[in-house]
Amino acid sequence: MTVAPHSPLVLDSSFARELPEMAVPWQAEAAPDPRLLVLDEPLAAELGLDAAWLRSPDGVALLTGSGVPAGATPVAMAYAGHQFGGYSPRLGDGRALLLGELTDPAGRVHDLHLKGSGRTPFARGGDGLAAVGPMLREYVVSAAMAALGIPTTRSLAVVATGRTVRRETPLPGAVLARLAGSHLRVGSFQYAAASGDVALLRRLADVAIARHHPAAADAEQPYLALYEAVVTAQAQLVARWMQVGFVHGVLNTDNVTISGETIDYGPCAFLDAYDPATVYSSIDTGGRYAFGNQPVVTEWNLARLAEALLPLFADDQEAAVALAVPALERFRPQYGAAMIAGWAAKLGLPDGLDDAVAAQLVEDLLALLQADHVDLTSFCRALAGAGRGDVEGVRNLFLDLAGFDAWLASWRASGPDADAMDRVNPVYIPRNHLVEEALTAATDGDLDPLHRLLAVLADPFTPRPGLERYAAPAPVDFGAYRTFCGT
Ligand code: AMP
Numbered sequence: 001m002t003v004a005p006h007s008p009l010v011l012d013s014s015f016a017r018e019l020p021e022m023a024v025p026w027q028a029e030a031a032p033d034p035r036l037l038v039l040d041e042p043l044a045a046e047l048g049l050d051a052a053w054l055r056s057p058d059g060v061a062l063l064t065g066s067g068v069p070a071g072a073t074p075v076a077m078a079y080a081g082h083q084f085g086g087y088s089p090r091l092g093d094g095r096a097l098l099l100g101e102l103t104d105p106a107g108r109v110h111d112l113h114l115k116g117s118g119r120t121p122f123a124r125g126g127d128g129l130a131a132v133g134p135m136l137r138e139y140v141v142s143a144a145m146a147a148l149g150i151p152t153t154r155s156l157a158v159v160a161t162g163r164t165v166r167r168e169t170p171l172p173g174a175v176l177a178r179l180a181g182s183h184l185r186v187g188s189f190q191y192a193a194a195s196g197d198v199a200l201l202r203r204l205a206d207v208a209i210a211r212h213h214p215a216a217a218d219a220e221q222p223y224l225a226l227y228e229a230v231v232t233a234q235a236q237l238v239a240r241w242m243q244v245g246f247v248h249g250v251l252n253t254d255n256v257t258i259s260g261e262t263i264d265y266g267p268c269a270f271l272d273a274y275d276p277a278t279v280y281s282s283i284d285t286g287g288r289y290a291f292g293n294q295p296v297v298t299e300w301n302l303a304r305l306a307e308a309l310l311p312l313f314a315d316d317q318e319a320a321v322a323l324a325v326p327a328l329e330r331f332r333p334q335y336g337a338a339m340i341a342g343w344a345a346k347l348g349l350p351d352g353l354d355d356a357v358a359a360q361l362v363e364d365l366l367a368l369l370q371a372d373h374v375d376l377t378s379f380c381r382a383l384a385g386a387g388r389g390d391v392e393g394v395r396n397l398f399l400d401l402a403g404f405d406a407w408l409a410s411w412r413a414s415g416p417d418a419d420a421m422d423r424v425n426p427v428y429i430p431r432n433h434l435v436e437e438a439l440t441a442a443t444d445g446d447l448d449p450l451h452r453l454l455a456v457l458a459d460p461f462t463p464r465p466g467l468e469r470y471a472a473p474a475p476v477d478f479g480a481y482r483t484f485c486g487t
């Protein structure tokens, strides 16, 4: 590894220093012919990084891990995890590295992390690499989520490596550089708990409290308070996904953050037609991670976190469980409240409206959307149109006109605010056919569709003339959509 000679960047290695048992110092594989494909310049500015420098050979060396700032200690992070319900005691960063922690001008700390940077001791049978398409998918979808205001890791850049990656077909390789509040996951706690070293588990929990949930430090039971804070953060996160139609696709415990950020965009996709049974991932044959299962499976993942934390709740296991159970039971009401509040905003319902009335409106609406396979995103904007007098636009989306008219009458009776709706319901989401089109073109060397799509998604709430095709659902000939992990 060379040290970037003029790196203006300072990276801390607090994770490597404070949790050495969970950090294997490692270095990236050199990229034979690195070429920057895309860089998030506004994000770079937010981080206090100079975009021109990032585009320079030294900057690209940083973004592929071949040149890191003096004093940085890149590590592969250790974690465990339940994958599709089955426990793996040793997952870890098989093809990723934590370069270090970066403090932005506002004083916020971010992990700077690479994905696709070569094999590590956690690679098992994997090649340690990533292909251009899946890394750009993470870039596009995480950018869209950030613009929608949904907590997420951020993508700073994708660099094509010049190396060929063998999947079903040979593909161009790439490295993604991403930022996260941290990469602490449920699986990190499972790993520490499984080590049997309670002091390590406590150190990990202390790091999580300091970094993400500092108020827990002042609670009577800090570790229980940490757990409750994660439950709340995840309940709110999943409610946000459910309101925009986001399907994560691989909600294994290693892909559930302690911060409450969305992480690890693999076979993820957005719904067109509203249907809780929607599954896009080719490997999710049982539908474990179907759209409508996401709250239940998140609760399941949080139960695994509770199990890992039990030794910190109380010395006696029974007493620890007695504390964990009510803490986990907060998930359902918190998720329910976040859903009602979120949908009340999407439907423009007035503040004073009775919760039970709002809940009934939402429940009835979702049943209608599902029964008639209505496009979720178009519906919400068209409904605001109905609030301003254009009822036909939204009515055209339904087959069950009697059912919809009855619902519309009760919605109108609540006194909705159409303009407020337009501030929370996106016009543009990363629709699957558009993402696919952009990734296919980029893999073949044409970055224009990708840049056009990114520009649209950067401002999801403002309809712009000429962008009608980005607001429309997939054409019928797009067919049933399948996503692949790209591993
Ligand atoms: P993910 O599906 O990206 O969340 O990864 C799940 C686990 O598999 C993690 O431990 C990854 O580091 C590992 N992994 C995924 N793809 C590869 C690869 N191509 N080479 C090595 N490890 C991988």
Ligand code: MG
Residues within 6 Å of the ligand: 254, 255, 264
């Ligand atoms: Mg993962």
